[in-house]
Amino acid sequence: MWKVLIADDEPKIRQGLKNTLNDFSLPLHVCAEAKNGLDALEKAQEYRPDILLLDICMPRLNGIAFLEELQKLDLECKTIIISGFNEFSYAKEAMKLGVCAYLLKPIAEEELENTLAEVVKTLEQTRKNRKFMEKMQEQFKQSRQYLREKFFHDWLQGNLTEHEWKEQAEFLEMGIPQELFLTVILIKFSYEKERERHKQTVEFIMEEELKSAGNAWVFVSTCQEGVGLSGEYPKDIEAFQRRITERIEKETGGKCWIFTEICRREKVPSVYAEIHERGRKAMECKPVVQEARNYIYANYGKRDLDLTEVADAIGLNPSYLSRVMKQELGISFKDFLTMLRINHAIRLMRNPQLSLNQIAEQVGYSNQHYFSAAFKNCQGISPSEFRKTLVQE
Numbered sequence: 001m002w003k004v005l006i007a008d009d010e011p012k013i014r015q016g017l018k019n020t021l022n023d024f025s026l027p028l029h030v031c032a033e034a035k036n037g038l039d040a041l042e043k044a045q046e047y048r049p050d051i052l053l054l055d056i057c058m059p060r061l062n063g064i065a066f067l068e069e070l071q072k073l074d075l076e077c078k079t080i081i082i083s084g085f086n087e088f089s090y091a092k093e094a095m096k097l098g099v100c101a102y103l104l105k106p107i108a109e110e111e112l113e114n115t116l117a118e119v120v121k122t123l124e125q126t127r128k129n130r131k132f133m134e135k136m137q138e139q140f141k142q143s144r145q146y147l148r149e150k151f152f153h154d155w156l157q158g159n160l161t162e163h164e165w166k167e168q169a170e171f172l173e174m175g176i177p178q179e180l181f182l183t184v185i186l187i188k189f190s191y192e193k194e195r196e197r198h199k200q201t202v203e204f205i206m207e208e209e210l211k212s213a214g215n216a217w218v219f220v221s222t223c224q225e226g227v228g229l230s231g232e233y234p235k236d237i238e239a240f241q242r243r244i245t246e247r248i249e250k251e252t253g254g255k256c257w258i259f260t261e262i263c264r265r266e267k268v269p270s271v272y273a274e275i276h277e278r279g280r281k282a283m284e285c286k287p288v289v290q291e292a293r294n295y296i297y298a299n300y301g302k303r304d305l306d307l308t309e310v311a312d313a314i315g316l317n318p319s320y321l322s323r324v325m326k327q328e329l330g331i332s333f334k335d336f337l338t339m340l341r342i343n344h345a346i347r348l349m350r351n352p353q354l355s356l357n358q359i360a361e362q363v364g365y366s367n368q369h370y371f372s373a374a375f376k377n378c379q380g381i382s383p384s385e386f387r388k389t390l391v392q393e
Helices: 011-023 037-047 063-072 088-096 109-156 162-171 196-211 237-252 265-284 287-299 307-314 318-329 333-348 356-362 368-379 383-392
Strands: 002-007 028-034 051-055 078-083 101-104 179-188 216-222 225-230 255-264
Touching: 002 011, 002 037, 011 028, 011 109, 028 037, 037 051, 037 063, 051 063, 051 109, 063 078, 078 109, 101 109, 109 162, 109 216, 109 265, 179 196, 179 237, 179 265, 196 216, 196 225, 196 237, 225 265, 237 255, 255 265, 255 333, 265 287, 265 318, 287 307, 287 318, 287 333, 307 318, 307 333, 318 333, 333 356, 333 368, 356 368, 356 383, 368 383
Parallel strands: 002 028, 002 051, 051 078, 078 101
Antiparallel strands: 179 225, 179 255, 216 225
């Protein structure tokens, strides 16, 4: 049933219209009546009618003024003017304000019924169109989610050319910046059946933690692996890693490994592959290697940090530690330490108050020369060139 509001200052006319509408074989229901313009405005806001039968000449707020106020309420309401004025100026003004019909008193029942029948037909078509559009939007939303997942998968696997990447990212409205904070999370479960049921949990935690720092995109291929990309990174990355690890392990009951790195957009596939390989080996590595990693994470800013200090700290022979780290992580102690230092240096470069020499000192290099050589070896460009790209962006 379509709701109808009758607005007329004469009670007899209101009642007559109500009785007439009840006689029509149309799906109409009079939801309310109004005796003046202000009353009609209040009733329209309260009942939100589908059809409004309105007298153009009413006390307190005339029909034209009422229509102007009605537009402000943003109601989807079809208005039919009923008037004793046979003046073109009134009809013209009313039509400008969205009136769909202008009937003169006394109204012929057949004319009123035909007009209402057309309005009902329009409303029904509008409803069908809206439902169709809602269905299409939902289907597109689902399709876009699938396409985004496929886009991430192809990107991470290095299956997209530069042109394909730009074309798909633009179509999917991704807005991905040039510099990215890449997060890869790997989870190991005790029982195979636990994997899939925790997929949404992992996705939710990753999105919540990454989006707290800014815009982010999360791709969880399976519950065992989640990949996050964001244009901004947390101020305290170590705290971020600790927090997200603790949350995932608590919620899923699995063992979590998290890896983060800052890289250029075009480097994402290769960096992801390196991280994935390190992660796979880390999941299988011995406890002593985990201890060594933790000590390096906590002390990589020290200039004199070396293999011997790390080995002594965890009670191992330096030669054995070097060999087992290479075997388990697929990367040497020196390369592992360099990677951590350069990643931290990139974060510090966003602070314009710090010079490159100060940054070099903070990440454990005795002078800028050694720092520049290590940075170029990792990133392919010098620290000063890299910083210029940050400024340009």
